[in-house]
Amino acid sequence: MRYLSLGDTDDISASCHHVTFGGTGLVLDAGMDPNQDGYAALPPFELLKPRPVDHIVVTHAHHDHLGALPVLAREVPHAPIHVSRPTAMLAEQLLPSSARLQKRRVREGSTDAAPVFDVETAEALGYVYDTHLLDSPFSLAGSKAEGPLSGTFYHASHVLGAVGLLVDGYENGTRRRLFYTSDTSVQPQTILPEADFPDGPVDVLLLESTLGADPDAEAFTRKAEQKRLGAALADVLERGGQALVPVFALGRSQDVLAMIDQFKRKGVIPPDTPVYTAGAMRGIAEVYDKTRQSTPRLDPDFEVYNVDQLRLPRGGKKLNEAFSRPGIFVVTSGMLFEKTPSFSVAQRMVSDERNGIFFVGYSKEGSPGERLQAAAAEEDGKMTFDDAEGPLSVRAQVERFRFSGHAHRRDLVDIVDRIQPRAVVLVHGETEAKEWMKQAIQEAHPDVTVHIPEQGQEIEL
Numbered sequence: 001m002r003y004l005s006l007g008d009t010d011d012i013s014a015s016c017h018h019v020t021f022g023g024t025g026l027v028l029d030a031g032m033d034p035n036q037d038g039y040a041a042l043p044p045f046e047l048l049k050p051r052p053v054d055h056i057v058v059t060h061a062h063h064d065h066l067g068a069l070p071v072l073a074r075e076v077p078h079a080p081i082h083v084s085r086p087t088a089m090l091a092e093q094l095l096p097s098s099a100r101l102q103k104r105r106v107r108e109g110s111t112d113a114a115p116v117f118d119v120e121t122a123e124a125l126g127y128v129y130d131t132h133l134l135d136s137p138f139s140l141a142g143s144k145a146e147g148p149l150s151g152t153f154y155h156a157s158h159v160l161g162a163v164g165l166l167v168d169g170y171e172n173g174t175r176r177r178l179f180y181t182s183d184t185s186v187q188p189q190t191i192l193p194e195a196d197f198p199d200g201p202v203d204v205l206l207l208e209s210t211l212g213a214d215p216d217a218e219a220f221t222r223k224a225e226q227k228r229l230g231a232a233l234a235d236v237l238e239r240g241g242q243a244l245v246p247v248f249a250l251g252r253s254q255d256v257l258a259m260i261d262q263f264k265r266k267g268v269i270p271p272d273t274p275v276y277t278a279g280a281m282r283g284i285a286e287v288y289d290k291t292r293q294s295t296p297r298l299d300p301d302f303e304v305y306n307v308d309q310l311r312l313p314r315g316g317k318k319l320n321e322a323f324s325r326p327g328i329f330v331v332t333s334g335m336l337f338e339k340t341p342s343f344s345v346a347q348r349m350v351s352d353e354r355n356g357i358f359f360v361g362y363s364k365e366g367s368p369g370e371r372l373q374a375a376a377a378e379e380d381g382k383m384t385f386d387d388a389e390g391p392l393s394v395r396a397q398v399e400r401f402r403f404s405g406h407a408h409r410r411d412l413v414d415i416v417d418r419i420q421p422r423a424v425v426l427v428h429g430e431t432e433a434k435e436w437m438k439q440a441i442q443e444a445h446p447d448v449t450v451h452i453p454e455q456g457q458e459i460e461l
């Protein structure tokens with residue numbers, strides 16, 4: 001077996017891996033780097049040229065795993081694309097909207113990077129997805145396969161449709177197995193139950209390392225954080241303020257709405273509190289609801305659309321009305337990027353001490369979300385949203401809550417205990433995260449070989 005990383009190896013950006021398994025070439029995930037634009041955001045697909053590509057598997061619909069798929073499909077048009085059904089449904093919305101966004105950003109002058117695919121290409125992919133159910137093997141054998149080679153999807157929690165992939169087949173007369181966790185959550189979330197894994201042992205484990213450098217993540221439980229968020233929202237509403245919860249469109253926003261539903265039912269917050277939502281998350285909620293009986297759920301009766309929601313008014317009198325009474329705004333983007341609803345809602349709310357801005361996910365360094373949290377930690381901190389307007393005093397309550405869709409690092413090491421790999425390849429994490437994971441795995445399992453791959457460097461496994 002040979003492994004090659006096409007994505008960045010020192011960061012959590014684009015996920016894209018090539019595996020050669022007994023003469024068959026597989027590409028696992030086709031992510032785009034969210035920190036780059038245009039062709040610079042793509043994995044170096046030219047590295048695929050001398051290698052076989054018989055099949056493509058995309059594990060979930062996050063941009064850093066799916067975003068470059070239309071380009072990869074253009075490069076290797078003969079390779080079938082395997083996804084779960086919910087991932088196909090989400091991709092049918094997300095890829096065309098990514099194409100529209102790429103075009104719009106050029107038009108608005110916010111980038112000079114040419115779009116890497118258009119809406120038609122993204123929409124056409126909807127006809128070619130090969131969808132599979134969980135726990136149901138499908139063939140991944142290429143034309144030079146030595147014998148049967150199968151893929152099996154395992155529920156990965158994380159976000160709707162997310163799967164881990166088990167590859168099982170023959171190489172040089174020997175049966176071998178590889179498991180790719182992709183992004184995984186070992187603990188139950190609010191809507192989705194915990195991830196499921198194959199029985200060990202396996203030969204190779206491709207293991208995500210997102211939270212490998214985050215010792216704090218282990219100290220938080222979802223239950224305690226949920227209670228703290230409920231109490232914080234209740235305080236804001238009681239003092240007549242508004243609360244903003246900036247969210248990512250896929251995953252966190254549906255989770256937050258499910259929590260708000262529970263807060264209302266349990267009387268933590270008044271049941272008639274208006275909740276405003278906007279944008280792509282509404283279409284995504286529909287996919288969550290349509291698949292609630294056919295995919296793993298903690299409560300198959302729960303529907304995201306049953307949580308009373310008002311569409312965030314675009315402006316004018318209706319928007320002023322929304323800001324004149326206690327309410328909750330659950331809007332994108334999660335890191336408060338400019339020109340997104342959460343950015344403009346935060347701008348309106350930030351100077352009033354009755355209000356609360358509650359982050360429920362990670363904000364990367366330098367993002368407006370991170371800058372706001374830093375300003376709030378200072379005495380009389382200020383933040384500039386608009387140069388013409390000048391700096392605004394941060395008087396609203398700004399808090400961060402920990403609701404990760406990723407397994408924390410001890411849980412990641414537990415996956416190794418559970419499926420007993422002979423070799424581990426650490427992927428999707430910063431260098432520091434992977435170093436910690438390598439050490440922790442080797443302490444517990446000195447006989448396991450742990451690899452930290454470099455981009456473009458092939459590893460024999």
Ligand SMILES: [Zn+2]
Pocket residue numbers: 060062065158183
């Ligand atoms: Zn993800």
